[in-house]
Amino acid sequence: MGEVNLNRWAVFVALVRAGSFTAAAEQLGLTKAMVSQHLVRLERELGVTLLVRSTRRMTLTEAGMDFHADCVRILGEAEAAIARMGENREIPRxxxxxxxxxxxxxxxxxxxxxxxxxxxxxxxxxxxxxxxxxxxxxxxxxxxxxxxxxxxxxxxxxxxxGFRQLLVAAPAYLDARGRPRRPQDLADHDAILLSVLSSPANWTFTARNGSHTRVRLTRRAVADSAAAVHAMALAGAGVAVLPDFMVQAELATGRLEHLLRTQRLPEGxxxxxxxxxxxxxxxxxxxxxxxxxxxxxxx
The missing domain is CATH 3.40.190.10 (Periplasmic binding protein-like II)
Incomplete structure (x- = not known):
């Protein structure tokens, strides 16, 4: 058996359902000759006779009845699959x-x-x-x-x-080491760095007038998790750069302080x-x- 055109299956099912070439042609929007041609080619592709035709009627052969039943089932499953895909496009499930x-x-x-x-x-x-x-x-x-x-x-x-990256530290640490007033003052402070960043020690601060100051933080501790950096900052180990959504609660309660508030770090x-x-x-x-x-x- 050679390659079978599945479109002809639908024409064959429509022909059996309609009961005549004329009615099938009208339902499918094809000419009667095209419907007949589809059937001839399908029979040639399958190598069997599906319909016995006379001037007044057509009759399914035994092979035609078996093939028709399979076509109806397969086309029905295909339509159901397409309908499910349509539902998946429209309804979250x-x-x-x-x-x-x-x-x-x-x-x-x-x-x-x-x-x-x-x-x-x-x-x-x-x-x-x-x-x-x-x-x-x-x-x-x-x-x-x-x-x-x-x-x-x-x-x-x-x-x-987007989110802001904030330079923060615990009040106890700042009381002991002093509060930086400008980015250059960070050279005298211990930093807790997040190792997963590409350059965790290097930061550029932007002032309100648009000027930039690049600083390199002094590494005192390194962690591969922002949660660990956050915990060490809370415990007073040093200054840290953390996303705003992680420190909002501590800033509100005073457990952490936002440093260099007039300066902005790059946003993420x-x-x-x-x-x-x-x-x-x-x-x-x-x-x-x-x-x-x-x-x-x-x-």
Missing amino acids: GTLRLTAPVNYGAMVVAPALASFLRACPEVSTELVLDDGISDLIGGRFDLAIRGGPLRDSGLHAVRLA SFHAVYAGLHAPAKVRAFIDHLRARLAGGAE
């Missing part, structure tokens, strides 16, 4: 598997997932927290939340929100990253939900 950095994932993504699940009852989630760059395809992730500069790739990225950003041309509804819905929440528009 299934398991949303995503990965995010440890601290941002715990402090921002996880609460957003909780409210998202309340809004989308047909979705369940699997959240994997990892400060590394997870392999979306190999890890079977629908979505990744990533911070910092994005690597050039074929993945699609949607910007979620987070992106939602996914593979493929068309994101499923569950992915699109969560990205929209997270962006609205970050903008203050979702509970």
